[in-house]
Structures are given as structure tokens and as C-alpha cells.
Amino acid sequence: MRALVTGASVGIGRETARALARDGFDVAVHYRGHAAEAEALVRELGAGGREAWSVRADLARPDGARSLAHAVRDRWDSLDAIVHNAGSYPRARFAAISDADWEECLRVNLLAPALLTRELLPLLERSGAGRVVFVSSVLALAGSRHGAHYAAAKAGLLGLARSLSRELAPRVTVNAVAPGSIDTAILAADTPEMRSERNRAIPLGRIGTAGEVAEVIAFLASPKASYVTGTTIHVNGGLRPE
Numbered sequence: 001m002r003a004l005v006t007g008a009s010v011g012i013g014r015e016t017a018r019a020l021a022r023d024g025f026d027v028a029v030h031y032r033g034h035a036a037e038a039e040a041l042v043r044e045l046g047a048g049g050r051e052a053w054s055v056r057a058d059l060a061r062p063d064g065a066r067s068l069a070h071a072v073r074d075r076w077d078s079l080d081a082i083v084h085n086a087g088s089y090p091r092a093r094f095a096a097i098s099d100a101d102w103e104e105c106l107r108v109n110l111l112a113p114a115l116l117t118r119e120l121l122p123l124l125e126r127s128g129a130g131r132v133v134f135v136s137s138v139l140a141l142a143g144s145r146h147g148a149h150y151a152a153a154k155a156g157l158l159g160l161a162r163s164l165s166r167e168l169a170p171r172v173t174v175n176a177v178a179p180g181s182i183d184t185a186i187l188a189a190d191t192p193e194m195r196s197e198r199n200r201a202i203p204l205g206r207i208g209t210a211g212e213v214a215e216v217i218a219f220l221a222s223p224k225a226s227y228v229t230g231t232t233i234h235v236n237g238g239l240r241p242e
């Protein structure tokens with residue numbers, strides 16, 4: 001089995017790549033800035049007996065998704081899973097979000113996953129049991145006071161997942177995972193007070209780990225999830241935004 005994981009250099013994407021390799025996937029490790037981390041991961045997965053290779057693409061650029069798809073097609077003629085994990089959460093009040101900010105945020109978090117899926121569809125269909133997993137966010141449902149563009153993009157992924165689950169059935173399943181607060185660089189800007197405020201709001205009393213999200217993604221990407229499509233799994237410690 002072969003999987004592409006976008007944003008696999010760090011955080012949730014890296015743990016997802018590890019979980020998929022453990023479960024028998026060869027992995028294309030996409031990254032943007034963290035080249036050394038991506039290379040270290042490729043070595044780690046390779047040492048475990050998997051084919052792993054890295055590919056750089058800036059998905060904020062108009063040609064980013066196309067160039068990534070091109071690199072995958074150059075190397076592989078079929079693909080069993082795409083995990084659309086790459087994303088960025090620029091914090092800004094609504095009135096201060098410029099046209100360019102909107103375009104960049106929507107491109108990275110919504111448009112690139114859509115275009116990449118379209119470009120790689122022939123490879124997924126060749127698999128016979130292709131899997132697409134979009135990494136959305138609790139903020140798709142709860143909304144964000146610090147990033148309306150991010151919440152809108154992540155909500156868009158849910159509509160995209162539901163639509164594609166209908167259109168691409170039965171050869172490809174399409175699902176989303178909506179993480180809550182997960183301990184990665186995205187939360188690094190939290191002060192200790194912000195962190196304890198977050199923890200208090202979560203029924204399980206703590207933020208989640210990247211590995212806990214990765215396990216759910218790995219399930220959706222696996223042959224075990226053969227009768228699951230068009231759904232969203234919430235990985236948020238019990239927050240009820242919906």
C-alpha cells in the first residue's frame with residue numbers, strides 16, 4: 001500500500017506517517033520548510049523496511065498542488081491513500097484579514113487539498129480501494145474569534161469530503177478528522193494561562209497528542225475502514241462544538 005501525507009515533517013502529519021508505515025504503507029513525506037525533519041523521517045521509515053521519500057511543495061503557491069501531484073505521479077502509478085494534513089492557522093481579527101491573507105489561507109487549507117485530490121484521482125482509482133482523509137478542525141464547527149478565514153477553510157473541507165464521498169464512491173472513500181486542541185507547534189503561542197484555560201474546557205481535562213489524532217487518521221486510511229465514507233470523526237477530548 002502507498003500513501004501520500006501532506007505536512008508530514010512535524011506534528012500530526014509526522015505521527016500519521018509513522019502510523020501508516022507501521023500499518024504497512026510506503027509513504028511519500030511531503031513538507032514545506034522542515035527539510036531536515038522530513039529527511040530524518042524518511043530515514044526512520046526506510047530503516048523500518050518501508051519505501052519512504054520526501055517531496056517539497058509550498059501549497060500556498062498557485063502551482064503548489066500541481067507540482068506535488070506531478071512528483072507523486074513521477075514516482076508511483078497508483079496510490080491507496082492521501083492524507084491532507086498540511087495546514088496553517090494564521091491568527092487575525094476579521095477586519096484585519098486582507099484579500100491576500102484570505103487567498104493564502106483558503107489556498108493552503110482548502111483549495112490545495114481539492115486540487116491535489118483531483119490531480120491524483122486516477123492513481124487513487126487505480127488502487128481499487130482508495131482512501132482520502134482531510135484534516136479539518138473543531139473550529140470548522142465552533143468558529144474562531146482569531147481566524148475566520150481558517151475556520152471557513154476547515155468548514156469547506158467538510159463539505160468537500162461529503163461531496164466527494166458521494167461522487168467518488170464506490171472506488172474511493174472520503175472522510176474527515178476534526179482535531180480539537182492538539183499539542184503541536186500550532187499551539188506554541190499559548191501562554192501557561194491560555195493552556196490551563198483550554199484544559200479546563202475539555203472534558204478529558206487535557207489537550208490531545210499528535211499520536212492520538214494519527215491513530216484515527218490511520219484507521220480511516222486503512223482497509224479496516226471499508227464501510228466508512230462521508231463522515232467526520234471528532235478527536236477533541238469530548239468538546240461538543242457540533
Ligand SMILES: NC(=O)c1ccc[n+]([C@@H]2O[C@H](COP(=O)([O-])OP(=O)(O)OC[C@H]3O[C@@H](n4cnc5c(N)ncnc54)[C@H](OP(=O)(O)O)[C@@H]3O)[C@@H](O)[C@H]2O)c1
Pocket residue numbers: 006007008009010011012013031032033034035057058059060061084085086087088089108135136137138178179180181182183184185186187210
Ligand atoms: N494542533 C492542533 O491543535 C490542531 C487542531 C485542529 C486542526 N489541526 C490541523 O492539523 C493539521 C496539522 O497541524 P499540526 O498541529 O500538526 O501543525 P504543525 O506542527 O504546525 O504542522 C503543520 C504542517 O503543515 C505544513 N504546512 C504548513 N503550511 C504549509 C504550506 N504553505 N505548504 C505546504 N505545507 C505547509 C508544515 O510543513 P513545514 O513545517 O515543513 O513547513 C507542517 O508539516 C493542520 O491542517 C491543522 O490545521 C491542528
